[in-house]
Amino acid sequence: MLEIAVLGLLNESPMHGYELRKRLAGLLGTLRAFSYGSLYPTLRRLSEAGWISEEEPLDLPSGPPRSRRGKRVYRLTAEGKEHLADLLSDVGPEAFDDENFGARLAFFAQTRSDVRLQVLEGRRRRVEEKRDGMRSALARTGERLDRYTAELHRHGLESVDREVRWLTELIESERTNAPHKTNTKEEP
């Protein structure tokens, strides 16, 4: 999750860690903040994998002489771009998980149109299954639940129901706006 978010943001523009974290918080709407304790090790790991390059802060000719711990600006490498493209075209089951789906949607602008549709449809299937599971659980045990637990289930069910409808709208508009095109950078 952090990996795709970091690579996706760095694909928009190079950045240092601190800024990355702020953009990250904005990206998913305060849903996830990510601490530095996970961000910096991730940057290290991505750097070691060759997907991002780490620009050492060179002392400006006019700047202070030595040993400042300054900003380390990260940018996506060519391998990183390839790797990100792979991540963004993955339509395996993990793409439909709660945590991952948000990150995937946040980078839909960088995602092929056909993949967008598959991700949306897969997510909808997943949420529908959850909804159906909740519904039948509620039908089975509904009567003997106390008021509070019942309310919890009712609100939960309503939320997943709304998500299904939301996804359906997104799918509709995706089909309308880009019915037969594929937004790839390079056409075969």
Added chain:
Amino acid sequence: MLEIAVLGLLNESPMHGYELRKRLAGLLGTLRAFSYGSLYPTLRRLSEAGWISEEEPLDLPSGPPRSRRGKRVYRLTAEGKEHLADLLSDVGPEAFDDENFGARLAFFAQTRSDVRLQVLEGRRRRVEEKRDGMRSALARTGERLDRYTAELHRHGLESVDREVRWLTELIESERTNAPHKTNTKEEP
């Protein structure tokens, strides 16, 4: 989270691990399933802390002779009941977290009425803060967001907004139904 759920369920009736896991899944409406890999170690820990007692499967007089790995039935001890009461009357900030709040609400039937109100109000405050944070983030960066990210934020905002309204209804009805009572077992 698992701790409070396990103790809360065992307070309703003694159970073995396997059954506990099924009840757990039903309790939060398939929101959380919990694997055995976390359940059994938790049972071990709670047992070592003296909060639950572990009934070894004694061979029935008429039953099979030896060494069956049979069901281990767990039940809440007196200390466990006290500890659960402490957990259920805790109104510290953790009680308002996403994961914890669900578990707290699920055991409201075992919770004092005044504490219920505090938990609901604390949760509402928390969600309102989140909503306001999302709103101002959206106001600040709203224009330069692409369609998909904007939709993600809009749907997220609508969801927290709905949760606030839901909590408000629960609070209203809590105030109406038990305005001056405290559902304690023992009155001072």
Added chain:
DNA sequence: GTTAGCATGTAAGGAGTTACATGATTTT
């Protein structure tokens, strides 16, 4: 008599958080 479901457990690992530690730069 074999599949399905009941039942208990462990080892390894993932994906983060918290708390801490340090230092640079900007604002008051």
Added chain:
DNA sequence: AAAATCATGTAACTCCTTACATGCTAAC
């Protein structure tokens, strides 16, 4: 010159999942 905020990083830990390993019991 103090305080706030920017900026980077590590160590320990939390809490859970996955994959595995084992064995019992009921149903077909």
